[in-house]
Amino acid sequence: MFEKFCRFRHIMSLGLAGHSDELFRRKSFPAGARVLDIGFGFGDTTRLIAAQVAPNGEAVGVDGAQNFTDLATREAAEAGLNNASFFSADAQGDDLRGPYDYAFSRFGTMFFYLPGVALRNIRRALAPGGELTMIVWRKREDNPWVHEAERRVKQIVPVVPLEETDQVHCGPGPFSMSGPDMVSDMLRSAGYEHIAFARYDTDICIGRNLDEAVEFALALGPAGEVIRLAGEAGERLRGQVIAALRETLSPYQRADGIWAGSSTWFVTARNPAR
Template identity: 35%
Template structure:
């Protein structure tokens, strides 16, 4: 199926997030997509294993980024099925299309990608009017401005009996991969920014669904059934497997601290040194491995 233009509608509440991911952060993710996918690969594999898509099914990947999970779904559903990836970021979608072109998947097996707001878009229109048998997201649903509306819209695009599974981060204090490197760099970053606020948990952002009861409750009131959550506690390799220097470069050039460093180049060397010291004890011979916790949330469409 050829990529087609998605409806241009964006919920006003999601416009700031679209602007954020369409800019330098989205472009940075695209440039470092191999590192991000190396870090998050296990979660994509967990989602595909949970959903168990079969040949001929239609699959939707929400907040698909550069399409790693979407490509796995496309391989599973085969030429008789369809895999569609949607994201707010035009930069991400361009990266996803380029990655699909380079993936080696046959043309009949390749997914399609569209810039679309899953909270309001006519999602079945992106799949030739066909509802989805499988809907998933790897760390994309935490950014909805109105999660109830978003999951109701996803339910409207789901076939009867469709399976939903997504991954969202648990609390920051259960994710030292996030907190410990940030703490090491924080004194240097705050020397130019002033005190940095903790990540909010009551607004769209990576930890907005840290309480697993929250997404379950949202699903139950938005048209889904049998909602449940379990917490995955396997560790992750920061920036994917590789030497310490690669993980340090990943953080200083691709993480949330990168814009501050780019605007203040004199910070780069001291931050590198601080991160190298902090990360070194966590290198296990394969990569810099930290503890991580994320919720695998599942439901079905009645």
């Protein structure tokens, strides 16, 4: 998926930044703090955190993909950031090189196969009293930027249940942490306290034009996964799907691109002070 993410990097960075920028406006990390950025992707949030905690703080990014680690390391060096570093590991069970004062994740925790195990491992990497902040998507119906395309494709392409395929897929999916009651229970079971949720809604860019928005939906969104998992049947219907997606996404067209509504939870939880 690395090549696809790079192809749509401008959309990923511009679109997802709307939520993390708002979070940082509400509460930035203090100077001198050591912060873990979980699932850093291109490293843009890690670099922002490094600037917030400078000059004596440190931002450390962890991601499961070595390609992202290499890219983010190179770009941080080119930017002259000596307090940002990156490493590859599985946040579900590997050593996360703590302790950290804070842990942060923008859309990185929803894809854990074992979220309870991962959240406990992250808590172990936090110092006593340390805080975890996650940005996660709220329910599908409040995220038309991705749900409208998925819904339309499912009307055309036969849906293959994940348990019936051996193809690579996105696991639990982007909405696995949309329910605050479930996530609260999960965090409490992992040993966190002082759990809080704050909702944030904003339009995000999903393409500079209609063609790109359709390409993005088919390359990286749940709509594209429906086609991939359907195999030959999905490919035979691709032309029909493209036409349907153009019709579905065209109402979101503005002069500066395709913008659709999105909704997230800003989740905070604290590691108990010993």
